[in-house]
Amino acid sequence: MSNQPGSTTAASVDPPADRTTGRTGYAPGTPVLAVLAAGWLAAMLWSTREVIHSAAVGLTAITLSAFALPGVISAALVAGAAVALAASELTARRLGDRAALRFAAALGAGMLLGLGTALAINLTYADNATTNTIAGTSAAAAIIGGALAGARTPGPVGAVVTAALGALLFVVAFSQARDPLFDLFGADDSQASLVSAAKWVSRTESLVAGLLAGLLAFAYLTWTRRRAVRHAPDAPAPRWPAYLVAGAGPGLLLLLTEVIIRVGGRTLLDLAGALSEADAVAQTSMGTSRVDNGIWVLFVGALTAVILFGRTLGPARHDDEPGSDED
Numbered sequence: 001m002s003n004q005p006g007s008t009t010a011a012s013v014d015p016p017a018d019r020t021t022g023r024t025g026y027a028p029g030t031p032v033l034a035v036l037a038a039g040w041l042a043a044m045l046w047s048t049r050e051v052i053h054s055a056a057v058g059l060t061a062i063t064l065s066a067f068a069l070p071g072v073i074s075a076a077l078v079a080g081a082a083v084a085l086a087a088s089e090l091t092a093r094r095l096g097d098r099a100a101l102r103f104a105a106a107l108g109a110g111m112l113l114g115l116g117t118a119l120a121i122n123l124t125y126a127d128n129a130t131t132n133t134i135a136g137t138s139a140a141a142a143i144i145g146g147a148l149a150g151a152r153t154p155g156p157v158g159a160v161v162t163a164a165l166g167a168l169l170f171v172v173a174f175s176q177a178r179d180p181l182f183d184l185f186g187a188d189d190s191q192a193s194l195v196s197a198a199k200w201v202s203r204t205e206s207l208v209a210g211l212l213a214g215l216l217a218f219a220y221l222t223w224t225r226r227r228a229v230r231h232a233p234d235a236p237a238p239r240w241p242a243y244l245v246a247g248a249g250p251g252l253l254l255l256l257t258e259v260i261i262r263v264g265g266r267t268l269l270d271l272a273g274a275l276s277e278a279d280a281v282a283q284t285s286m287g288t289s290r291v292d293n294g295i296w297v298l299f300v301g302a303l304t305a306v307i308l309f310g311r312t313l314g315p316a317r318h319d320d321e322p323g324s325d326e327d
Contacts, residue, residue, distance in 0.1 A: 026228045027158035030086035037075075037082035037165055041117065044075040048134075049125055063279060065130045066272035069137070069265050070290060074168060074257045076117055076138040080145025081253075082161045084109040088150055103150035110146015114139035130268055137264035144260065155228075156242045159220040160249030163213040167250045167297060170212050174205050202289055206296035210251065213297055214304025217246035221305075222312075240309055247305025251298025258290050 048068040052061050087109035088102040095101055121135040149157055178201055185197040221238055262269070269287075273280040 026224060027085060027089055027154035028224055028227045030082070030089045030154075030158060033082045033158065033161055033165070034079075034086040037079040037161065038113070040165065040168065041072075041075040041079040044072050045117070045120060045124075045138075048072055052125065061126075062130055062268070062271050063275060065134065066265075066268050066283060067286070069134060069268060070257060070261055070286075072134060072138055073141045073260055073265070074254065076114070076141040077145040077253055077257055077260070078161060078164045078168065080110040080113050080142030081149040081157065082145075082165070083113050084146035084149035085154060085157055085161060089154060092154075099152055102152065103147075106146050106150030107143070108146075110143045110149070113146070114142035117142055130271070133265055133268045137260060140264050141257070141260050144256070153242070155221060155224040155238065156246045156249070158224065159217040159242075159246035160253065162220045163216040163246065163301065164250040164253050166216045167209045167213045167254075167301075170209050171205065174208070202293065203296070206293045207300055209293075210297040210300025211304050213250040213301035214247040214308065217249065217301065218243060218305045218308040221246055240306055243305040243309040244302050248298045248302035251294050251296070251301055254294035254297055255291065258287070258294060262287070 048065075048071070051064050051068060084106035088106040091101050091105035092098075118135040118139040121131060121138065125131040125134070149161075151157055181201045181204060182194075182197045185200040186193055188194075221243060225238060269283055273283040
């Protein structure tokens with residue numbers, strides 16, 4: 001049958017699209033994110049091992065393990081999400097963008113990373129109850145991250161992973177500026193001035209981390225939009241809720257990290273807190289500080305991403321404006 005004007009052919013109904021066309025979302029650069037996040041996890045595991053092994057056996061090792069646990073768990077959570085996102089994107093491109101396949105691939109990747117992390121800890125750390133707690137909690141964090149990455153909206157997930165990884169890297173870099181900031185905020189030999197300065201340093205760190213998280217989330221979603229338009233020019237642009245979730249995501253991951261620590265790492269935290277009254281106060285103070293940091297990063301990141309998105313919106317055109325009607 002010949003093609004007539006106005007007729008619809010099979011090719012026009014369902015054209016052979018690019019691998020990203022017709023999908024519910026698109027997340028560019030996922031292999032790079034996976035490599036960076038996995039590398040960060042490996043670095044955290046190595047540094048934690050070195051710190052623990054350099055300490056005296058017994059009480060000091062327990063205390064250092066408790067202090068190092070949040071960094072390892074947050075790295076495992078982000079790495080699990082990054083590796084799982086890369087796996088789900090690869091599966092969607094090769095086998096089709098089906099929700100069940102995407103989630104299965106993401107969960108499987110998270111489980112493999114979690115198993116590998118636990119095995120690495122058990123093989124390289126000292127064989128004791130502390131090591132088992134770190135290994136089990138890290139594996140659980142990687143699996144949870146993998147499950148979160150199985151969502152049908154890979155773009156915002158990629159933005160959250162990018163922003164969270166950037167925030168974690170910033171926190172480590174920020175440690176080099178702590179001493180100058182303590183002096184800037186008036187710390188001296190008195191206990192009151194040290195407490196006040198520590199509060200302001202912590203707030204400064206959280207504020208800047210939130211700003212960075214919001215900026216990275218916005219930049220990633222903008223990049224995602226531009227890459228998607230190349231394959232599907234009519235693809236809908238992400239709306240403001242996507243930017244809100246992406247900006248708030250790193251803070252949510254930090255709060256989720258705290259939940260995982262308090263559930264899976266409860267034994268280690270209790271051991272560290274039972275060593276002395278000072279250790280108990282330190283563990284409580286650190287836990288409160290981590291929760292406050294997560295809340296600040298959540299709200300500042302979300303607000304930053306939404307404001308940046310709002311600045312990209314032009315004024316709405318009204319029907320009575322000149323040039324709005326066609327002759």
